[in-house]
Amino acid sequence: MNVHFIAIGGAAMHNLAIALHNKGYQVTGSDDTIFDPSKTRLENKGLLPEAFGWFPEKITADLDAVVLGMHAKADNPELLKAQELGLKIYSYPEFLYEQSKEKTRVVIGGSHGKTTITSMILHVMHYHDRDVDYMVGAQLEGFDVMVKLTDDNDFIVLEGDEYLSSPIDRRPKFHLYKPNIALLSGIAWDHINVFPTYENYVEQFSIFVDSIVRGGSVTYNAEDAEVARVVEASENTIRKLPYYTPEYTVEDGETLLETPEGPLPIEVFGKHNLNNLAGAKWICQHMGIDEDDFYEAIATFKGASKRLEKIAESATSVAYKDFAHSPSKVEATTKAVKEQYKNRTLVACLELHTYSSLNAEFLKEYKGALDAADVAVVFYSPHAVEIKKLDAVTHEQIAKAFERDDLIIYTNPDDFKNYLFSQDFKDKALLLMSSGNYGGLDFDAIKGLIG
Known part of the structure; x- marks a missing residue:
């Protein structure tokens, strides 16, 4: 089969492209930008597009299927060409x-x-x-x-x-x-x-x-x-x-x-x-x-990538990062670390990064999510709120949503970083929860902080 991927660089899309290539299919694709690890993986298989962008001329009548990724828009020029030619267009799950x-x-x-x-x-x-x-x-x-x-x-x-x-x-x-x-x-x-x-x-x-x-x-x-x-x-x-x-x-x-x-x-x-x-x-x-x-x-399963991943440990302290961002995941992850390290002070840091978590109306769903933490810190970027075209979120709204009088809130990445690196983590467990990176936090530097 001859298959073309529109938005081949996506996490799921590039894996599917490689799977079909491994199966012996003829695979091509386009994207307006591709980051690692997708980029290197596609390159290693000879599937990385020669240039970034959308090229309707890649869409020809001899394609057996076109797979359309979520990153593409409904007016994507390659998609429009595929529709014009009457080609079979699949979503990833289809x-x-x-x-x-x-x-x-x-x-x-x-x-x-x-x-x-x-x-x-x-x-x-x-x-x-x-x-x-x-x-x-x-x-x-x-x-x-x-x-x-x-x-x-x-x-x-x-x-x-x-x-x-x-x-x-x-x-x-x-x-x-x-x-x-x-x-x-x-x-x-x-x-x-x-x-x-x-x-x-x-x-x-x-x-x-x-x-x-x-x-x-x-x-x-x-x-x-x-x-x-x-x-x-x-x-x-x-x-x-x-x-x-x-x-x-x-x-x-x-x-x-x-x-x-x-x-x-x-x-x-x-x-x-x-x-x-x-x-x-x-x-x-x-x-x-x-x-x-x-x-x-x-007994030998260590966990999925980005799920309660231990990033540093010493005799008296430990640090984990986790992909948790929705209220239920934040609550479950915070409780899990506290239960595992009952005798240590748990410092739980949450970045509000997704569309849902930065929505002023949705924030109230976080009530009690950080209650298991001894020290609770929330970081969010007002710039991210602007980019997502959401109403501004205030300190007061966040403090009220979590219902913790002692909640520490940061909106500046440098201030958050300075806070972290000024702490003594002896007899403590650090938990960093985010689907982002706290405005550029170097997770490798945490290792020096812990041990």
Whole structure:
């Protein structure tokens, strides 16, 4: 097949392009800018466009498919040319479905936890040399690319994102996969620029459950009241299988998972991660991995990239960074680190960086999110608010939203940096939560700070 990617540099798009190239397809693509790691990965495969920009002349009648990324606009000149020629135009999830129609599709959905659960499943499969196709949104140890497509594998494991499919297809991605085996981990309002009301957001998960093929199954987090309500209300003829957080203990900064064979030391920690582990275990069992083999493999799982990643440690202090930004993720991550390091002062720093988190109306969703921290710091850039064309957010609004009288707030990157580097981190745990970089913070420099 001859496939062209419009916006080939995206995190998901470049991985799909490489997967098709590895499968023997003829792959071309365009983008107006491409950053690393996408740039180097595409270059290594000979797929990096010769020049950045949009070139309608690349769109010819001999293309079998055009894959359209979210970064492109609806008036993209290459897209307009493809439409004019009547070519088959796919969104990213549509194309993945086309590639996996004959496979058993395992789709992991939820507002939070889906990347970690998908990563856990793939880690277990990889550990036991079970070859499966997959698509996951984070870099994993032992995996070159985060999309794999073959003609031979029976299973494909897909991270089911609820965000939109493409500029001309406004359906959430996970509505298009039609799972045989599904998991739903949690529902907490996110993407408010696309789903303006809580009810509208929750409805997307109802549609997802109803999209599971007849006779299929949904494994769901029964501890999340909204998830349980959505799954149990569905009239789809599927099996509904609840899961719960397993028993565990924390001793001297180590988490021990209770198993039929006794306590098992594991690398990941926090109630939310143990809950994710329970979901992953059931999915692996559906895929033919028995319980003992699951425990053996999961003991070596260190976590997905950017999820509770330890960046520095000394005898008396530790630092983690995490991708957490939505209220539920911030709360779960903060609680996890405090539980793991009960005897240390937890300094939790949150950057409000996404569209939702910088929305004055949405801010109130953060109530209590940093309560587990001994010291709570919030950083946001007024410039980022301007760029996103949002109403200005004030110190007062943020202080009120988190409901902490002692909340420390910074809007200047240098002031935040100076604060961090003036601290003595002896007997402390530092947690940096953001999908950004605090206006240019050098995370490598944190290592000097800690030890």
